[in-house]
Amino acid sequence: MSSLVIRSLRKNYGAHEVLKGVDLEAQEGEFIALVGPSGCGKSTLLSMIAGLETVTSGEIRIGGRLVNSVPPKDRDIAMVFQSYALYPTMTARENITFGMESRGVPKAERDAAVKRVAALLQIEALLGRKPGQLSGGQRQRVAMGRALVRDPKLFLFDEPLSNLDAKLRVEMRTEIKKLHHRVGKTTIYVTHDQVEAMTLASRIAVMHRGELQQFAEPHVTYNRPTNMFVAGFMGSPSMNFIPAQLTRADDRVAVTFPLADGGSAVLPLATDVAAERIGRAVVLGVRPEHLSRYDAEIHARKPGIATLSAPVEVVEPTGAETIAVLRFGALEVVGRFEPDSAPRMGERIRLGVDMTRACLFDPETQRLI
Amino acid sequence: MTIAMVDGEGVSFRQRAGRWWPVVVLAPSLLASFVYVVVFTLWTLYISLSNSGLLPSYGFVGLENYASLWANRRWNIAYNNLFFFSAFYILGSMAVGLLLAILIDQRVKGEALWRTIFLYPLAVSFIVTGTVWSWLYNPADGVQMLVRSLGWESFSFALASDRNTAIYAVIITGIWQSSGFAMALFLAGLRSVDPDLVKAAQIDGASAFRTYRKVILPTIAPIFLAVAVVQIQFAIKTFDLVAALTRGGPGVSTTFPAIYVYDLMFQRGQIGEGAAAAMMMLAALAVVLVPYSFFVVWRRRRESRHG
Numbered sequence A: 001m002s003s004l005v006i007r008s009l010r011k012n013y014g015a016h017e018v019l020k021g022v023d024l025e026a027q028e029g030e031f032i033a034l035v036g037p038s039g040c041g042k043s044t045l046l047s048m049i050a051g052l053e054t055v056t057s058g059e060i061r062i063g064g065r066l067v068n069s070v071p072p073k074d075r076d077i078a079m080v081f082q083s084y085a086l087y088p089t090m091t092a093r094e095n096i097t098f099g100m101e102s103r104g105v106p107k108a109e110r111d112a113a114v115k116r117v118a119a120l121l122q123i124e125a126l127l128g129r130k131p132g133q134l135s136g137g138q139r140q141r142v143a144m145g146r147a148l149v150r151d152p153k154l155f156l157f158d159e160p161l162s163n164l165d166a167k168l169r170v171e172m173r174t175e176i177k178k179l180h181h182r183v184g185k186t187t188i189y190v191t192h193d194q195v196e197a198m199t200l201a202s203r204i205a206v207m208h209r210g211e212l213q214q215f216a217e218p219h220v221t222y223n224r225p226t227n228m229f230v231a232g233f234m235g236s237p238s239m240n241f242i243p244a245q246l247t248r249a250d251d252r253v254a255v256t257f258p259l260a261d262g263g264s265a266v267l268p269l270a271t272d273v274a275a276e277r278i279g280r281a282v283v284l285g286v287r288p289e290h291l292s293r294y295d296a297e298i299h300a301r302k303p304g305i306a307t308l309s310a311p312v313e314v315v316e317p318t319g320a321e322t323i324a325v326l327r328f329g330a331l332e333v334v335g336r337f338e339p340d341s342a343p344r345m346g347e348r349i350r351l352g353v354d355m356t357r358a359c360l361f362d363p364e365t366q367r368l369i
Numbered sequence B: 001m002t003i004a005m006v007d008g009e010g011v012s013f014r015q016r017a018g019r020w021w022p023v024v025v026l027a028p029s030l031l032a033s034f035v036y037v038v039v040f041t042l043w044t045l046y047i048s049l050s051n052s053g054l055l056p057s058y059g060f061v062g063l064e065n066y067a068s069l070w071a072n073r074r075w076n077i078a079y080n081n082l083f084f085f086s087a088f089y090i091l092g093s094m095a096v097g098l099l100l101a102i103l104i105d106q107r108v109k110g111e112a113l114w115r116t117i118f119l120y121p122l123a124v125s126f127i128v129t130g131t132v133w134s135w136l137y138n139p140a141d142g143v144q145m146l147v148r149s150l151g152w153e154s155f156s157f158a159l160a161s162d163r164n165t166a167i168y169a170v171i172i173t174g175i176w177q178s179s180g181f182a183m184a185l186f187l188a189g190l191r192s193v194d195p196d197l198v199k200a201a202q203i204d205g206a207s208a209f210r211t212y213r214k215v216i217l218p219t220i221a222p223i224f225l226a227v228a229v230v231q232i233q234f235a236i237k238t239f240d241l242v243a244a245l246t247r248g249g250p251g252v253s254t255t256f257p258a259i260y261v262y263d264l265m266f267q268r269g270q271i272g273e274g275a276a277a278a279m280m281m282l283a284a285l286a287v288v289l290v291p292y293s294f295f296v297v298w299r300r301r302r303e304s305r306h307g
Helices: A042-050 A092-102 A107-121 A136-148 A166-183 A194-200 A218-223 A228-233 A296-301 B002-048 B064-070 B073-104 B111-123 B126-137 B143-149 B166-192 B195-203 B208-219 B221-237 B240-245 B257-267 B271-306
Strands: A002-013 A016-027 A031-035 A057-062 A077-080 A154-158 A186-191 A203-208 A211-216 A240-249 A252-258 A264-268 A281-286 A291-293 A305-317 A322-328 A331-337 A348-354 A359-361
Touching: A002 A042, A002 A186, A016 A042, A016 A186, A016 A203, A016 A211, A031 A042, A031 A194, A042 A057, A042 A077, A042 A154, A042 A186, A042 B195, A077 A136, A077 B195, A092 A107, A092 A136, A107 A136, A107 A166, A136 A166, A166 A194, A186 A194, A194 A218, A203 A218, A203 A228, A211 A218, A211 A228, A228 A240, A228 A281, A228 A359, A240 A264, A240 A331, A252 A281, A264 A305, A291 A331, A322 A348, B002 B271, B064 B073, B064 B271, B073 B111, B073 B166, B073 B221, B073 B257, B073 B271, B111 B166, B126 B166, B126 B240, B166 B221, B166 B240, B195 B208, B208 B221, B221 B257, B221 B271, B240 B257, B257 B271
Parallel strands: A031 A186, A031 A203, A077 A154, A154 A186
Antiparallel strands: A002 A016, A002 A057, A203 A211, A240 A252, A240 A281, A252 A264, A281 A359, A291 A348, A305 A322, A305 A348, A322 A331
16 A cells, blocks of 8 residues: 555745656655755655645645645654754753644553654653753654654655764664564655665665656665666765767777777667667766776676776875876766775876676667666 | 064064954953943942932941831832733733744745834834823723724723823833834744754645644744843843833832832932832842843853864
């Protein structure tokens, strides 16, 4: 059963269209990440699901019930805010019970609920403290406690980790994943961080300029992005886009593009999907990790490896991997290498390009071919 | 290395100058406030213990002036009026100011216009306020005449002319004058509240009233205190408003300590007793302000401890 259904949802502020007809559906227990750059409409969409923003047109259904004009408190949702939005004058316990008090839940029941949630989040020792006396991570837990205690149909998270430092963010990300696994509630999670979306979500909704670009499982979004925006947004460093020409080489469809030394590279494609476009311009999308130092022994056993050589302009070791900027004609192309086989500055490296993972885009529509 | 050494001297001179510069800049105003506040307060204290008459003189008479002050019925009325007026004036202008701030905070149209209208009385001096309101209260040409001329012949509105109600006339006028100020501070406070808090309360199912009472107003509690402290010192200094509005009357019903001090010192030539009355006003202020400043210091310490 779908616990959230959104049908051609629109939102205008005056003449300004923030959402231009979004369709979305979450199955029971799913973890949906809404991801996109700032201003893409993801937070507005979340606010509309919560009932904090009005609906211009379209439908929002929670658990099958149309909630377009239902006030937030009756939507059976709970929300964790970016700023945590903990009531500063109340203790952690009062923060957690405030909603139940507002709804007139008896005290014994409230106490039991706080106990259950505090144990789940390991915040028993913090219940008597006020938000000002808690660290960022602790506030985050209390904010989640306030949401969890409601036992809602739908959890809404609005960039909950963006105020934490990098290390804590990774820890809390794992916590949230564990928590979702244990509680099993449908969750809508807004983030601008594609790594969070990839690691947490069962499906990712990528948004841009008020439109849903792609709504699919993380691996699909990553490997088969529907257009150049999604391809460029997901993954870091982002995908390299190389303007190229489709040709035929040795009976196979291939892409060709100029190189820095005046010659040109010819890379045969792994499949013949684009045969009817031969002679036309395309954009070749290659992720940094699909470039590697060519090694005849290893690469001979793998199908679909094309080779070319390119000068190395910058090398940035990060420890676990080495990022290198290579020059393909007028373009800078980023590659991600194992530290052992990393290129050296100024070297001319012979590359293996994994063409089975490469994407082709139409330069006009920017869509995946 | 050598360059750094040469540079080092210049830097240290500049650093030394940098340390002293704030002191130099602040010195004149610090000196002035020291003289006008501390020195004159101590001088007034000494005068209040002396046998000064029309002119200051320095014969020590102990607490004689205070004894004669408290034996005077008019002073007792003035001192009582001060507390009665302060309580109603402060609570009233805070209540009205808060109400106006909450109403304006509902994203009303023409917000800037409303804000200006409500804040405007503050720009008018107490003398003008007092004078205008004394016309309004005047039965012969104020509100009473207006209503009667509209046809309600038996209408009576003589708040300021009755010795039992005149103090309320002063309170109402005071509230009119300063509730806009309270509103401005409260509105700034309401606007500083994280809008996510309100959203969280909405999702938590709290009514608008409960959201204000439990979430928003407690968050801006420090502003209540700040407004109250500012109003208290307005209240204790109340002089021109009353002088223009009722001249302390009818009878002595709206006499205030400040008016009494002025009378003693400059009308009746009893500077010693006047100084004693002034010291009593200072005591009334200190009762409020000393605990407040301790509270502020305590709160700052607590905050710095919790980071």
